[in-house]
Amino acid sequence: MKKGEKLIFALIGLIAVVSVVYQGWQVANVTEEDPGIPYYSTASNELSDKAGKLIRKHSCRECHKIFFLNDLTQNVPSPSLDGIGSLRTEEWLYNYFSAENPQEIIPSRLKQRFQMPSLAHLSEEDRRILAAYMASLKVEDWYLEETRKAAYEKRTGKEYQPE
Numbered sequence: 001m002k003k004g005e006k007l008i009f010a011l012i013g014l015i016a017v018v019s020v021v022y023q024g025w026q027v028a029n030v031t032e033e034d035p036g037i038p039y040y041s042t043a044s045n046e047l048s049d050k051a052g053k054l055i056r057k058h059s060c061r062e063c064h065k066i067f068f069l070n071d072l073t074q075n076v077p078s079p080s081l082d083g084i085g086s087l088r089t090e091e092w093l094y095n096y097f098s099a100e101n102p103q104e105i106i107p108s109r110l111k112q113r114f115q116m117p118s119l120a121h122l123s124e125e126d127r128r129i130l131a132a133y134m135a136s137l138k139v140e141d142w143y144l145e146e147t148r149k150a151a152y153e154k155r156t157g158k159e160y161q162p163e
């Protein structure tokens with residue numbers, strides 16, 4: 001090998017090492033700065049499956065965002081259900097789903113066809129499954145206030161004033 005060739009190989013080697021180190025450093029930096037997705041569910045697979053079927057059957061996603069998805073993507077100003085289990089208790093949710101008129105519990109500012117429909121006609125078991133699953137949709141503490149604010153503003157159309 002000539003001297004010039006050695007130098008070129010050495011240079012290529014050096015560039016390779018530097019780029020690997022640089023990429024590693026970038027990855028480390030990204031994971032440090034980006035805290036990730038704040039929403040998670042504590043539901044068992046069995047509960048998620050049962051609730052998933054009910055959510056599809058009753059088209060909850062036509063209006064609500066649940067884990068980033070809704071059908072009309074933000075066309076209907078319904079509250080997102082991500083993190084709802086950190087804002088409401090299972091008992092509250094069960095009572096809400098059992099109400100003949102959910103607007104007595106949360107007054108609506110929307111036209112009738114966009115409002116939360118009564119789920120009182122569902123079997124008690126189905127209402128319990130939905131309440132248990134919704135209660136399992138949690139948000140990390142660092143995003144709780146943000147979630148509360150978004151829910152308040154969706155519900156009232158007013159700016160949120162923390163106490």
Ligand code: HEC
Pocket residue numbers: 054055058059060061062063064077078079081084088093102103106107108109110113114115116117119130134151155
């Ligand atoms: C036609 C649209 C629509 C459908 C379908 C719908 N919702 Fe709603 N939901 C709303 C709206 C709008 C609200 C806010 C209250 C209101 O305006 O009536 C709401 C409120 C809620 C709340 C209370 C949120 C809070 O801030 O505490 C929960 C929980 C909920 N819905 C769950 C569900 C579930 C579960 C389903 C499916 C079984 C469902 N919704 C189907 C429109 C809908």
